[in-house]
Amino acid sequence: MELEFRNLSCGYGQRRVVDSISLRLKVGEVVGLLGANGCGKTTLIKTILGLLPVQGGEILLDGKNIKNWTSAQIARVIGYIPQMHTPPFPFEVLDVVLMGRTAHIKPFSSPSPQDVKIAERALDMLNISYLRDRVYTEISGGERQLVLIARALAQEPRILIMDEPTASLDFGNQIKVLSHVKQLAGMNIAVLMSCHFPEHAFIYSNRAVLLNEGKILHSGTPGETITAERLKTLYGIDVDIVTVKNRMNQELRVCIPSRNFTLQPMQSMERRNEYAFA
């Protein structure tokens, strides 16, 4: 399966946020989408999921325009993992994962034993079967993120879209979640993942797409795409990209800020007090 955007534009009402971008995403690939806050990553993701109307161009799945697809049709093919979320009700973990089956269950029907099996298999795949009967609101942030990945897997998608899957995770859980993401590509799933850390794209993606002011600045292998010059364009800071070796003698690239960003002087305490008591 292949997801393709052709001259895709999206935004809110009259406001254009993403302007005429073209991109192809193939099964087995992890594509890291990088860009500054507000550059349009979430807007693009919401448009792919049919949550925002397409302003221009096309979204194609295996060459077919999905313009008139229902959200259930899209959900049978595209799984979505949002940034960390807390549901309003204390569902058990298995029930959260079973929600991934919704698009496959007939209206007014309950999940079948087969659906339960698929949900349990998804938990097992991520080594979190021990969370099956726990209350979702009472597990850690990292565990919740893994449960959301299990929910997306239970959906049996061919394409998985992740909006900053490591946001608010600690260092260890970031690495665990991203390692699972990389594994998914080996299961014939295409992954599009927005991320804030170039190192994550270097280690865990096959391709990096740099989104700048609603346009693709560059797309290609992370090594040739993520350069100090382009990071300066994206984020407005000077960075050195350094190659280091880990203890297994594997080469990794890391980004080091090369000099301090010049900050505006802070307001003096007296000025702040003037405002506070005005």
Ligand SMILES: Nc1ncnc2c1ncn2[C@@H]1O[C@H](COP(=O)(O)OP(=O)(O)OP(=O)(O)O)[C@@H](O)[C@H]1O
């Ligand atoms: N509901 C909305 N209505 C109007 N404009 C919006 C809405 N949501 C977001 N925007 C604007 O669209 C632009 C892109 O926002 P978007 O959330 O896609 O950015 P992003 O790249 O995902 O940012 P971040 O990295 O901070 O999550 C921003 O200027 C934002 O203010």
